[in-house]
Amino acid sequence: MLKLKLNHKDDLFKFILSIFVFGIILIFLTVVTVILYYSYPAVSRFGIAFLWTKEWDPPKEIFGAATFIAGTFMVTIIALIFAIPLSLGIGIFLEEYCPKFLKGFFTIIIELLAGIPSVVFGVWGVLTIVPWLRKYIEPFFKSHFSFIPFLQVTENIGYGILAASIVVAFMVVPIIASITKDSLAAVPKITKDGALAMGATRLDVIKDISLPFSYRGIYGGIILGFGRAVGETIAVVLLIGNQAIIPKSIFGVGYTISAVLANTFTFAVISPIYASSEVELALILLLVSLIINIIGRNVLQRVIGGKLSRAQFGGG
Template identity: 45%
Template structure:
């Protein structure tokens, strides 16, 4: 005789009955296959990025190998560049690249950060919207347009006004500011490249500032801090990793800039000694001479090695920037845990 407990055990659970239906099993199998397919697509995207980078690096190494094998590490500090004698050295182009990039970063970072602070905390909404739109438009303008602006405005301004002024004032104490006021040179190229990266750095910094929690700002005001103190000691400190990231992006844009620099730097394979000297950058050299270099295997290999050096510089800066970001964020997390 069946007891109530036996009858209760034989009655299937509603969930078991639903899961046992064929259409439910088919839907679960389809969902599982879709999930696995999506995972494989994501893995494929990550692997393809690594594969693309590996292919580019391998191709550059193979193409640059004749130059690497012949000149070795002396290629980095040699100043000779004579295709007719098959002698090549990267030092003038490395120095020119660092000069232009350094001037661009020094002139652009303060402007970009203060612009971001103005747009996020001080400008009225209508003005902030207009200026933000203009900055985003400037970030998309081709570099050749900035180069034309540099030729028509920046070069005459430097030649007739700023460079003579620097030589007559600061040049009396530091030879670093002396030189022939040509207008063209590393100063013109650095200024124009600085203009080009201001929108990028300012936009990323502004977006970081707008993401600061409002509760943190209100807490600062509640403690008696002024608006300036809140902006500089609370918000800027909170978004410091974002600012570092924007500066790294700006450096990557500046160190590889080509067309505007090609029009303004002077394109002379000499080592600049003052900010008024002309020079040559790696990217402008490649754009200017690579089509002629391919007729000579060693000449082409030397220029590919320059491109490889530029790639490694960018990788090194991005790696250092990533480590700095991790240290900043790690220190902040440790501080918050310790304070709690």
């Protein structure tokens, strides 16, 4: 019976492969179920107010995520402010301006950046970015720009939102840059050549043809970069200063959701409600990443198809 089936059709083969597919679905359901199940006590106890409660007081069992959400979004937004122009420039350079024989090599360099592990970025930040901020940038801002809100320097220590943002920006750059490059490469070459033949400069071609044609893909890249920046953990833990306060300036120290999880989750499991609140923080991260990735994927699908760029698989 079985042999007949095996020879005749691929039922057995298909059955075995579908077990593997079932495994994939199981993995996805496991992560979602575990996070939902273990965060349920906190969700039912604190309700939606968890999102805007500022206290995080384990002994009194009052938990609210507002401080960490604020820190996470500050780091993410500032990182994107640095990363977007940089990666647009890189994408445009690689696709439009770069000499042909160097293009492959330069692309590999940017993709190597994507493969560097997050802890290595963290160490680089601690030993390079932080001293640089402490020695040059913070004293400069302190003496010249201290009247501008968000730019005041209170403690000249180097660690803080800005240090974390700079490093996260470099981790996000390869994603946005390579998706920008792929979107620009999807512009029909004949249109660009036509414009060049009519006497347009490269800048005209980029401004009037390439960017209008590929802006959706660039949005998609930015959305995926946002998703990556929100969940960044180890580099941020090492750089942000780890103080549960809402920073008033970009030089201030703060705390992000992922950093608080990395630092305190193993202590939290002794108290059920504490652990549950931490898992609820993870739930926020999970939901943000799922929503962001669904949106980003839908945007990208229309521009560059289902093509995955190498940079999307980060180095942890």
